[in-house]
Amino acid sequence: MATTRMDLDGRLIKPITICMIGAGGFIGSHLCEKLMSETPHKVLALDVYNDKIKHLLEPDSLLWAGRIQFHRLNIKHDSRLEALIKMADLTINLAAICTPADYNTRPLDTIYSNFIDALPVVKYCSENNKRLIHFSTCEVYGKTIQSFLPKDSPLRQDPAYYVLKEDTSPCIFGSIEKQRWSYACAKQLIERLIYAEGAENGLEFTIVRPFNWIGPRMDFIPGIDGPSEGVPRVLACFSNNLLRHEPLKLVDGGQSQRTFVYIKDAIEAVLLMIENPDRANGHIFNVGNPNNEVTVRQLAEMMTKVYTKVSGEPALESPTIDVSSKEFYGEGYDDSDKRIPDMTIINKQLGWNPKTSLWDLLESTLTYQHRTYAEAIKKAMKFKVGLVISDVSLGGALFCETVGIAKFCQESF
Ligand SMILES: NC(=O)c1ccc[n+]([C@@H]2O[C@H](COP(=O)([O-])OP(=O)(O)OC[C@H]3O[C@@H](n4cnc5c(N)ncnc54)[C@H](O)[C@@H]3O)[C@@H](O)[C@H]2O)c1
Numbered sequence: 297m298a299t300t301r302m303d304l305d306g307r308l309i310k311p312i313t314i315c316m317i318g319a320g321g322f323i324g325s326h327l328c329e330k331l332m333s334e335t336p337h338k339v340l341a342l343d344v345y346n347d348k349i350k351h352l353l354e355p356d357s358l359l360w361a362g363r364i365q366f367h368r369l370n371i372k373h374d375s376r377l378e379a380l381i382k383m384a385d386l387t388i389n390l391a392a393i394c395t396p397a398d399y400n401t402r403p404l405d406t407i408y409s410n411f412i413d414a415l416p417v418v419k420y421c422s423e424n425n426k427r428l429i430h431f432s433t434c435e436v437y438g439k440t441i442q443s444f445l446p447k448d449s450p451l452r453q454d455p456a457y458y459v460l461k462e463d464t465s466p467c468i469f470g471s472i473e474k475q476r477w478s479y480a481c482a483k484q485l486i487e488r489l490i491y492a493e494g495a496e497n498g499l500e501f502t503i504v505r506p507f508n509w510i511g512p513r514m515d516f517i518p519g520i521d522g523p524s525e526g527v528p529r530v531l532a533c534f535s536n537n538l539l540r541h542e543p544l545k546l547v548d549g550g551q552s553q554r555t556f557v558y559i560k561d562a563i564e565a566v567l568l569m570i571e572n573p574d575r576a577n578g579h580i581f582n583v584g585n586p587n588n589e590v591t592v593r594q595l596a597e598m599m600t601k602v603y604t605k606v607s608g609e610p611a612l613e614s615p616t617i618d619v620s621s622k623e624f625y626g627e628g629y630d631d632s633d634k635r636i637p638d639m640t641i642i643n644k645q646l647g648w649n650p651k652t653s654l655w656d657l658l659e660s661t662l663t664y665q666h667r668t669y670a671e672a673i674k675k676a677m678k679f680k681v682g683l684v685i686s687d688v689s690l691g692g693a694l695f696c697e698t699v700g701i702a703k704f705c706q707e708s709f
């Protein structure tokens with residue numbers, strides 16, 4: 297760990313204490329890891345779970361012991377929150393419901409989590425003159441202007457109609473019954489509130505808009521370290537399909553486009569924000585990789601190829617199947633058509649650029665997924681087949697939840 301660190305303007309960085317809310321999640325776990333291994337800063341890690349940061353908390357002999365402290369609390373109702381924010385120099389708020397499967401099926405929880413529950417955090421930071429880094433989302437841009445242009449319009453080729461820019465792009469959401477947008481709308485309102493606290497009360501803030509950060513520890517694998525009926529974000533959905541040898545499900549044909557950035561690249565950007573307050577305060581930053589754009593169908597094809605390479609297992613003959621969004625997510629789902637971040641502001645303020653190609657980030661991530669989950673999945677599948685066989689021998693109905701299991705069952709009989 298470097299003890300002497302300089303900021304981008306050549307000044308010595310003093311060690312600070314960070315109150316990190318949602319530290320036990322995907323981004324939080326990587327940020328804690330980075331702060332512990334490369335900086336002298338202290339972290340008060342707040343979350344309801346700590347499974348993803350357990351390796352940083354135990355044993356006591358770790359190099360950084362004493363610099364990270366876990367507080368199990370729910371910010372919805374815990375009177376310790378203000379005191380913890382007061383103890384820190386900087387608060388980073390990552391806590392949120394942020395999986396699309398929840399937005400239209402649990403819109404109230406989504407709005408409460410992303411707006412109402414974030415309010416006291418903003419208030420305590422403002423009242424106690426504490427700096428805040430708040431995690432918003434690229435979803436605040438909603439759909440692109442391009443998506444409303446006629447299919448044959450030459451303007452569709454003009455980046456002005458699709459590249460998403462913090463200070464000029466509009467936020468375009470669907471109608472109210474498209475409850476998918478409950479998340480984006482709640483995030484937009486909390487951004488506006490933070491901005492207003494900055495303008496009227498002098499709150500020192502930075503807003504981060506992540507563009508599909510992916511990597512190890514993202515979400516969960518259904519039935520292994522999360523609910524079997526749960527629907528995580530696309531990286532974990534496709535990883536789960538690959539691990540179980542079942543086709544990857546393409547929602548509405550997989551035509552939507554996304555840019556994916558490697559979590560380790562993105563964390564570098566957050567560290568620059570933490571350590572360069574003069575350059576980061578008052579700004580909203582897109583953090584993504586404009587060079588890693590694919591359709592979801594292309595992502596599925598690439599993940600299938602990469603997984604074959606890292607696992608040594610052959611791909612299925614038909615590696616993908618189409619599924620309607622209504623069937624997959626339920627009524628009220630809608631989608632962002634395309635998400636390319638403009639990088640001008642983060643480049644100018646922090647000199648940050650993403651480095652890792654989509655192929656490389658998928659290779660390291662799927663190597664991790666295979667190493668972490670392949671055995672557990674095999675065991676779970678054998679157990680299920682065992683149940684099926686005993687069910688059949690008892691004259692019960694044969695149930696095979698997945699194509700993979702169905703094939704395995706046929707072979708076993
Ligand atoms: N991963 C991405 O690509 C991405 C993209 C856009 C926005 N974001 C935003 O970044 C933030 C972090 O995302 P993530 O991918 O790490 O998600 P995550 O779900 O892995 O992490 C969120 C963490 O917050 C915790 N949390 C939620 N509600 C809480 C509460 N009431 N009290 C205490 N803890 C609570 C959860 O337990 C979880 O550990 C979110 O605000 C999300 O909206 C992430």
Ligand SMILES: O=c1ccn([C@@H]2O[C@H](COP(=O)(O)OP(=O)(O)O[C@H]3OC[C@@H](O)[C@H](O)[C@H]3O)[C@@H](O)[C@H]2O)c(=O)[nH]1
Binds near residue numbers: 395529545546554632
């Ligand atoms: O199995 C799947 C899962 C997802 N998809 C599709 O893949 C695309 C990406 O889905 P994700 O679950 O990763 O979520 P999205 O990119 O739509 O939104 C995400 O990005 C912004 C963040 O705030 C959140 O992390 C999340 O809302 C969507 O078009 C979705 O419909 C599939 O085709 N198949």
